[in-house]
Amino acid sequence: MLKYEMIVNDLQKRIMNEEFEENHKLPTEEKLIEEYKVSRNTIRNAIKILTNLGIVYSVQGNGMFVRAPKKKGTVYLNSTRGVTTDNPGNKIINKLLDIQVIETDEKLSQQMNCKLGTPVYYLKRLRIVDGVPYALERTYYNKDIVPYLGKEIAEGSIFRYLKDDLKLSFGFADKYLTAIKLSKEDAQLLNLNENDPAIMINDNIHLSNGLLFNTSNIIYNYQTTNFYSVAQ
């Protein structure tokens, strides 16, 4: 693991263990340099990442501070963390409602930035957290990049499969949010009523080489989910 990654993880653990609860202050850069035996830039890189995640903030001439913790069930928009991380300690079930291989039509090929007729997996999943419908997800995976995707994978963690088994390396994701009225069918699946409000996210995940491999529409239960974003 890279040095700065190790430091990010370690500091996150130390923050969760409430090591800096007293005055919410982290050790100074100088102390962190000694503790981790790295250069100043490496410390600053790690702190920058924690800042972008909304976990700490820095004040020139004063110090670095732990931010107020976020509520459980909050979706972090600035990182691709996955439902498991957003809902720590809760039981997550993925109900597969549909899975098939189709060829992209004009609209989808444009959206996925691939040739017309490219084979893609289409998945429809209902994600359930502690027995309560959490989100309804419709996802397309480019089959050139994800050659196989089965029921057994779709009901577990697709994320882990892509990362660990297919060794895909994620780059960045574009997320577009809108408020919508629920259709009758979607409302039924989410245990809500037709025309109830919902937040729909159009999520476009790119590999680290910039290729888009996945586009999905996720409709969230407005009663149980809220979203968090940091602006700098």
Add this chain to the structure above:
Amino acid sequence: MLKYEMIVNDLQKRIMNEEFEENHKLPTEEKLIEEYKVSRNTIRNAIKILTNLGIVYSVQGNGMFVRAPKKKGTVYLNSTRGVTTDNPGNKIINKLLDIQVIETDEKLSQQMNCKLGTPVYYLKRLRIVDGVPYALERTYYNKDIVPYLGKEIAEGSIFRYLKDDLKLSFGFADKYLTAIKLSKEDAQLLNLNENDPAIMINDNIHLSNGLLFNTSNIIYNYQTTNFYSVAQ
């Protein structure tokens, strides 16, 4: 102006002028070092900022690329840009519906991280873009930090007043998003119907010393507004 700030601004201009349209590729780091006569780290810092804004992305061993442009009317969640920047070229009217000085009750003083009874400005504004109701905003400003706020300021750009006249320096903002059903009164103001969906953002803006000086609830018209966020 700082070097990296200048480079960020200049590259943004060059991107908007479609200088890199041919293959969406930016000059290499080495070329940018020559062009701007700065060190590699300064270039990399500037590029990092543009990456976090969702404007460019980098591919190791290959190059740096311009991202697809976002639609107009899209609110960028990762930066505090203001309505004017999110709606370039459109006419923006701020209708002041209420303005008063009150003292914080328990709930508000906790939310604003200040003492009970602290005087705060309360403003209610309807923001209108090209004649169409865009957002309904209820904001509290800590009067210890913003000693004066008048009608004439509230109907113009409060943001500019705080930055240029009061010389406040913004640090970071926490944004919490939820989907809600519109109340009857709010719906009327936004030219929508009761129980229509809306996105409500609870926006907490901090100064660069970490002090929270402003908390607001903004309700957006779901028909005209969408939101954008990058995850890395």
Add this chain to the structure above:
DNA sequence: TAGTGGTCTAGACCACTTT
């Protein structure tokens, strides 16, 4: 193999806050 971005180091000086 050459080119390009990613990680890491060491050190100088500046800007701001606290004492």
Add this chain to the structure above:
DNA sequence: AAGTGGTCTAGACCACTAG
């Protein structure tokens, strides 16, 4: 005045991509 984070430089070596 002392302490702490912010900006900037110069240079080394690594990892990945493309020809």
